[in-house]
Amino acid sequence: MNTKIQKIEKYFNNEIPSLISNCKKIVNKNSDIKAVYIVGGMIRDILSDIKPSEPDIAVAGNFNKFVNLLSEKYRGKIKFHHNFLSAQIYTNILHIDINCLRTEKYNPPGSLPKTKATLDIEQDLIRRDFTVNSIAINISDINKFKLIDPYKGIEDIYEKKIKVLHNKSFIDDPTRIFRAINYKYKNNFEIDPETFNLMKLSSKNVRNLSKDRIKKEMRIFLDTDKVIEKIKFTKKINLFENISKDLSVFKTNLQKTKIPNNFLEILGIILFESDKKQIVKIFDWIKLSKEEKLKLLDIHKMKKICENLSHDKLKASEVVHLCQNISNEILKSHYIVCKIVQSNNQILKYLNYYKNIVPDLSAKELMNLQIKEGKIIGELLSILRNKKIDGEIKNKIEAKKFVKNFLNN
Template sequence: MNLADRLKSDPFLKRLSELLGEEEVYVVGGYPRDLFLGKRSPDIDIVVLEDIKKFIEPIKKLGPVEFRLSEFMTAKFAFPDGRILDIARARRERYPRPAVLPEVEPAESIEEDLWRRDFSINAMAISLRKSNFGELIDPASGLEDLRRGTIRVLKEGSFRDDPTRAYRAIRYSLRFDFSYDPLTEREFDLARKYAGLLTFPRIENELRRGSTEERRAEFFHEVEARGLFPWEHRKASIEELRRLDKLLGERKEGDWVLFFALYLPESAGAREFVQNLPLERSEKKVLMDFLELREEKIETDPGEFHLKQGKRAEEALLVLAACRPGLRDFLLDYLRRKRNASPRIRPAELMEMGFSGREIGEILKKIEVLRLRGEIQTEEEERAFIRSLLNRESGS
């Protein structure tokens, strides 16, 4: 099957080509790469050589769609089947300083757009134009690098201009089991030098993407080994990372903060470091809870542990289980018990029995502790416990 036939086997792209006719439109980036690797990407990036507004109405004819236009010559279409279509005008970029976002202006050709990209394997384009549908444009020999299993930057200084490319290189290398060419290997020295100039949200974005990869433990390990955590940190072992990966199971972007926790510094300034990070409150809580748990002696009675640590983020306990394997079974058992530890009896019933508000809070907490210890398991046993309290009060 030739390239045009492979594209036509995707009804979405076939219909898109029919709608756009003789317009100069190309599918670029991950879709061509994955197509040659025998994979099918749900996301499609297309590049055009004219104002993208011209293409919005034809694309809307593909079906019901959510649409968003940005100020950076790009638009995003989200279709009900989960498919995402990004459209951008071909552009050239200039980096005024290392590690800053580039200055952008329209490009004159698709080749010019491709040469600005990160790696040769992402610098291929396939025409969707009716007259040359399926024609491959590959100025950087990306297809050859795909066949050789090589990650190769397009120019010297690539990781100085944009150190986030180093994180992506690691991600692609692990995902496809590819190696780095000699120039790319040397570029990591520049990434290590200039990563500290990146804003934290740009690094966070790369860590989020890495946390969804099948080999995410290896991703975080290599990021650290190549000096791409440009702040004080502890070294997490590959064993800790793999244990955390196994504990978490399903891979989600939000997991990045749990892997990040393993690298939190062990110095006195760790809390201040976390407080100054531009994160969501819930993410900071996970990190702060883990820092505090890491410093404490853990009580392995589930009831006592709950009284002291019951308000900790559950994610922080999973990170602790990963870096202290001796506590793993206890912490997982505690989390399992905690899900069924809430008292079944309602506060209103306790109030009808004559207990005050403060007494009700204390009784419910005691029931929760007894449930965690396995000494109470049913609602009837809760009521028996409450009757014993009433009998004790009447006999005193």
């Protein structure tokens, strides 16, 4: 345990010394603030030898007073969430999450919790999602740091094990099912067999979440690494089936496919054979912007486009005509999964070269040639670009000659 304390203490002293010092000073000068702890993710990450997350602070005592005093030290901006006894401080150097030590009750299960302040750190830790996040260190003790690990979270960190703290954990908060899967694939942890059984039994409780919370969790779930593996794992616990049959359209037979980091490209890959109706239904279950929805609707057009791109003797301008109204993200995703080699070659040429070609004459230059009507200028710009793409016009001189002949005819 001493080695672990030393490891954590070294990080605190090297990386966040002012935060530790300020917390100690505040507790020392204010008797109604009993103790301050760093909890959860930062300790887990330090002990796992990965880059730690931002500090998560828990306060015993006068919570609002502590938040205001700490914010003054950094001249930071405060955002309070009074219903949850929590706040964030945003500074130039840190984003600090702060929570009052609290208990939580979920009534009904799956709803947002009702919170109540406590002075007992162990009561606060048992409300958390997994044992690896239920570790605290008292940073307000003047003499030394004190590590608090009542639920053997450190042991589970070193065994790379995801384990819930009580049997009702996934019933109380079904979003923890998503979180457990994300941890498994992000940190290469294994889910404890008993916890896995609880996930499977509780996956139907995801229906108790509000639609907005499901959409938010689905966004996080799909916007991270190892998406295909994670979707496959959900089938073991019937997670998506318990949310909606609409989610059955996700493709998982892509083991050898290199999955990109871009969120829309990821969705383009796992929805690549979906029709318009299926894609629209997905919008009900994932948090998406209006622009993202419009781009995803391009997916159902790609089957026909890929067939057309595979034709022999297509002009480069015809490739542009087929591709130019499809978002880059969806084109890239279909380049990854489409098995028609000729189509892939054309998509690659479009993305890397054709789409960046502009005509040799601008609208202003056409107006200088005494062309006034906007419709004709637009038509000429389109024709000039196509001829440039096809290699039929190579410079301004040839472009002006073409325009002169076009107008004379």
